[in-house]
Amino acid sequence: MPDLVPRPQPTRAASAxxxxLSAVGFTAVYVAGVLTRPGQVLENRALDASTFLASPGGLLSLVSAANIGIALGVLVLLGVALRRFRATARAVGVVLVSTVLSQLLKNGLLARPDFVGDVSANTLPSGHTVAYASVLFALLIVLPSKPRTIAALAASVVLGVVVVQLLAFGWHRSSDVVAGLLLVTGVMALAHLVLPDRGAPPVRSDSGTRTLLALGAVVGGVLIVASIAFAATLALDTSLATTHALLLASQIMCLAVVSLAVMTVLWVQRSAPARLASRGAPLAHSGA
Structure with a gap:
């Protein structure tokens, strides 16, 4: 009888x-959007097209320390019920580390120089983006493969609505939102490196997950290409760079990053197949 040796190795190379890439992207977004005069000018013009609402209600009103604590409690209970203890520890770590790190970066470590007479404080990364992304990504970490696919679709919609509202209501600039998404994605990858799964049954992505990964990559890629094409058009004809056009471009770009970030979480969640270690037996895969 060949011995089944379960050695599911979450793709550590992929996590690294x-x-x-998340760290490099975060740095690039901060430099381009905050530390350069053209970046500040463009983002402030997009901000001028927003309709500021101090209390918009809906999803944005749900972000608070108490609600994040409740979300963590629900995640822990769910993880214990599913007996996914290491995944639960990773999920809790993602929420806590992302939240603390975002506040340290925004309120102390990162500065916003005044290039355009803008005396506002630094708002990068967006705390609302980090709150929603960290909780939703943590949920995807805790859930098993099959329900994770449906949850990823729901997470994409919720996170998409949040980032569009953050820009439309003038709460954040696009660099704040993108930096927040990159921060949580990077912390998620770090959590997989520090606390990988061990001793769990080998898992392969099911057809639904693979389809969603492909669809998300396509959607994100198309939106990014559209953003680049739009930016090139504005560079060639600056008369088209109206405040509303820039706001729309910012929202499209942020939706692209949302799609790619959620797909990245699913991608990192994959596990390697187990090996049949007897007489050079071939790899054996167990579906999930």
Whole structure:
């Protein structure tokens, strides 16, 4: 009888790549959007097209320390019920580390120089984006493969609505939102490197997950190409760079990053198949 040796290795190389790319992307967004005069001018013009609402209600009104605590409690209970203890520890770590790190960066470590007479304080990364992204990504970490696919679709919709509202209501600039998404994505990848799964049954992505990964990558790619094409058009004809056009471009770009970020979480969640370690037996895969 061949011995089944379960050695599911979450793709550590993939996690490392995601962590590095997230850190590089975060730095690039901060430099381009905050530390350069053209970046500040463009983002402030997009901000001028927003309709500021101090209390818009809906999803934005749900972000608070108490509600984040409740979400953490629900995640822990769910993880214990599913007996996914290491995944639950990762999920809680993602929420806590992302939240603390975002506040440290926004309120102390990062500065916003005044290039355009803008005396507002630094708002990068967006705390609302970090709150929603960290909780939703944590949910995707805790859930098993099959329900994770449906949850990823719901998470994409919720997070998409949040980032569009943050821009439309003038609460944040696009660099704040994108930096928040990259921060949580990087922390998620770090959590997988620090606390990988061990001793769990080997898992392969099911057809639904693979389809969603492909669809999300396509949607994100198309939106990014559209953003680049729009930026190139505005560069060639600056008369088209109205405040509303810039706001729309910012929202499209942020939706692209939402799609790619959620797909990245699903991608990192994959596990390697187990091996049949007897007489050179081939790899054996168990579906999930």
């Amino acid at each position: 790549v995601v962590l590095v």
